[in-house]
Amino acid sequence: MSLPLGLEVGTLLLKWHLQNTKIIKPSDSRLATQNSGPTSMSIESLDPRVTRLQIEPEPNPLPKPALDQLITFEVFHQKKEGLPFTYVGPVHAADEEIAFLFAKEQYSRRAMCSGMWIASTEHVFVSGYADDSTSVYDTMPSVYVTPEGPEQSYEIFHLKKRGKAHQHVCTVTARSSEHALEVARQTLNPAPPVVSVWIIPSIHVLRQEEDRDMWATTPEKKYREAIAYRVQDKIDRFKAEQKA
Amino acid sequence: MYGGGNVFEATKFDDLEQEDPVKLAEFEARIARGEKIEPSDWMPQLYRKQLIRMIEQHAHSEIIGALPEGTWITRAPGFRRKLAQMAKVQDEVGHAQLLYSAAETLGKTREQMLTDLINGKSKYSNVFNYPAFTWADSNIISWLIDAGAIVNQMANAKGSYGPYCRALDRICAEEAFHLKYGHDAVVHMATGSPIQRKMIQEALNRWWPPIMTFFGPSDKMSMHTETLMRWKVKMASNDACRQQFLDMYVPKIWELGLTVPDPKLRKNEEGVWEYTEPDWDEFKRVINGDGPCNAERLAVRRTAEERGAWVRRALLAPKATYVRPLA
Numbered sequence: 390m391s392l393p394l395g396l397e398v399g400t401l402l403l404k405w406h407l408q409n410t411k412i413i414k415p416s417d418s419r420l421a422t423q424n425s426g427p428t429s430m431s432i433e434s435l436d437p438r439v440t441r442l443q444i445e446p447e448p449n450p451l452p453k454p455a456l457d458q459l460i461t462f463e464v465f466h467q468k469k470e471g472l473p474f475t476y477v478g479p480v481h482a483a484d485e486e487i488a489f490l491f492a493k494e495q496y497s498r499r500a501m502c503s504g505m506w507i508a509s510t511e512h513v514f515v516s517g518y519a520d521d522s523t524s525v526y527d528t529m530p531s532v533y534v535t536p537e538g539p540e541q542s543y544e545i546f547h548l549k550k551r552g553k554a555h556q557h558v559c560t561v562t563a564r565s566s567e568h569a570l571e572v573a574r575q576t577l578n579p580a581p582p583v584v585s586v587w588i589i590p591s592i593h594v595l596r597q598e599e600d601r602d603m604w605a606t607t608p609e610k611k612y613r614e615a616i617a618y619r620v621q622d623k624i625d626r627f628k629a630e631q632k633a
Numbered sequence: 634m635y636g637g638g639n640v641f642e643a644t645k646f647d648d649l650e651q652e653d654p655v656k657l658a659e660f661e662a663r664i665a666r667g668e669k670i671e672p673s674d675w676m677p678q679l680y681r682k683q684l685i686r687m688i689e690q691h692a693h694s695e696i697i698g699a700l701p702e703g704t705w706i707t708r709a710p711g712f713r714r715k716l717a718q719m720a721k722v723q724d725e726v727g728h729a730q731l732l733y734s735a736a737e738t739l740g741k742t743r744e745q746m747l748t749d750l751i752n753g754k755s756k757y758s759n760v761f762n763y764p765a766f767t768w769a770d771s772n773i774i775s776w777l778i779d780a781g782a783i784v785n786q787m788a789n790a791k792g793s794y795g796p797y798c799r800a801l802d803r804i805c806a807e808e809a810f811h812l813k814y815g816h817d818a819v820v821h822m823a824t825g826s827p828i829q830r831k832m833i834q835e836a837l838n839r840w841w842p843p844i845m846t847f848f849g850p851s852d853k854m855s856m857h858t859e860t861l862m863r864w865k866v867k868m869a870s871n872d873a874c875r876q877q878f879l880d881m882y883v884p885k886i887w888e889l890g891l892t893v894p895d896p897k898l899r900k901n902e903e904g905v906w907e908y909t910e911p912d913w914d915e916f917k918r919v920i921n922g923d924g925p926c927n928a929e930r931l932a933v934r935r936t937a938e939e940r941g942a943w944v945r946r947a948l949l950a951p952k953a954t955y956v957r958p959l960a
């Protein structure tokens with residue numbers, strides 16, 4: 390059985406690459422300065438950015454310190470002015486403000502967005518999850534004893550279908566997260582399905598209400614839209630030329 | 634990309650008998666009804682393990698996959714192409730973030746996943762162990778590797794795990810641009826000067842063998858595979874994905890007057906694509922570390938991790954405690 394042509398060419402080129410991916414050893418490593426390309430033993434890559442990193446190919450990596458990862462924040466975005474805030478996913482960050490920057494980059498970079506809310510994961514109270522056809526509110530005990538304590542405001546989010554995203558439905562005043570769930574049940578009395586409810590104290594939701602212009606950056610970057618590439622026109626022109 | 638999930642051998646199919654039969658029946662009934670599984674639901678160990686492995690490998694593939702295309706950012710021909718190439722590469726890194734978060738909801742921390750990647754314990758899609766020699770190689774990756782990835786991702790987006798589906802919906806929406814951008818770049822070369830045509834043909838010749846291994850070897854149909862398909866973890870066989878890819882893209886390659894470097898490639902009377910069996914020995918050798926770029930790829934990731942550590946240390950307030958994300 391003969392090798393496919395591509396494999397032969399590929400194998401040859403791989404050999405070429407391996408022979409040409411050399412490790413440079415300057416005679417005196419003290420001569421190597423910051424921006425003068427690879428130093429002794431560093432990787433010379435096809436990617437000049439990698440070459441500039443001056444990476445040792447066989448480093449003795451120090452063991453990574455245990456759990457130096459950052460905490461997580463849950464992100465809700467608003468697609469358009471007036472629409473409810475909807476869950477988009479988490480980000481890892483050191484604090485709310487960095488979380489906001491990461492979230493803006495991660496979740497509003499490509500799609501239309503007119504606003505974002507951020508809350509630390511630990512501040513989200515979760516009701517549990519029901520089936521797609523039922524309501525978590527129906528699984529709650531019918532008698533509820535209102536707790537003691539000061540009142541504050543809570544944001545209520547509903548999940549209508551598993552695999553979809555939680556959406557903001559209202560703000561209630563209550564004495565605890567559990568109490569907020571009860572208040573939401575009484576005031577909304579929503580028809581099923583409500584698969585799951587998330588509750589966040591309003592003071593723990595970071596919002597960006599000023600500076601609305603910052604969201605208006607997406608439309609000008611047309612090169613990121615599939616529609617900007619008129620491939621078929623080029624193919625048709627090519628085919629017509631081939632015929633002529 | 635890059636649904637590498639179908640490519641590697643699965644976790645062991647052992648302790649299914651030890652699962653609570655009532656809970657298992659409820660879980661299977663939910664999936665049969667077409668409902669998604671959410672992180673706080675009961676799930677069999679095999680489901681959890683297999684999904685962690687699959688989503689984690691997918692995430693690694695996105696973040697490593699940014700490297701071959703990143704190779705040409707500094708030398709992209711023209712400012713518009715540079716912007717587009719940067720945007721695409723940034724998307725891929727973003728996909729990795731989304732996927733790490735989805736895997737995290739199953740109980741493995743993002744940090745542990747990154748550690749396993751840089752120590753060589755976790756795998757990523759094998760195609761990224763090959764270099765992008767020229768700008769044309771980068772174009773072939775943008776078009777055809779992303780096309781393969783999209784076949785995979787569209788299938789997986791119909792799977793049963795809620796957080797993975799949410800991530801994939803967003804990813805698939807962004808991929809539409811990658812595919813068009815890549816196709817446009819290849820068409821530009823293929824319809825250009827003789828030198829450009831030669832460049833793109835040679836890049837296609839280099840990338841065709843890795844592309845044919847992209848979906849992995851034919852599945853051994855076993856109880857294990859059947860279970861994962863019933864649980865909507867594995868959505869299509871590797872061969873089915875490969876056939877779909879060939880059906881969608883070979884005609885698009887041929888219409889540009891390019892040659893696919895496989896003399897056996899043809900669609901037979903039954904509508905099935907025939908091809909030269911890829912070199913699975915080379916595939917195994919490369920995936921186990923002995924490829925042209927494995928060492929460099931991991932060294933770059935490791936360096937990013939090490940040289941960024943001081944930033945994390947500086948930012949990490951002592952009071953911050955880690956809580957797993959919700960969904």
Ligand SMILES: [Fe+2]
Binds near residue numbers: 634779808811
């Ligand atoms: Fe992509």
Ligand SMILES: [Fe+2]
Binds near residue numbers: 695725
């Ligand atoms: Fe991707």
Ligand SMILES: [Fe+2]
Binds near residue numbers: 698778
């Ligand atoms: Fe890609």
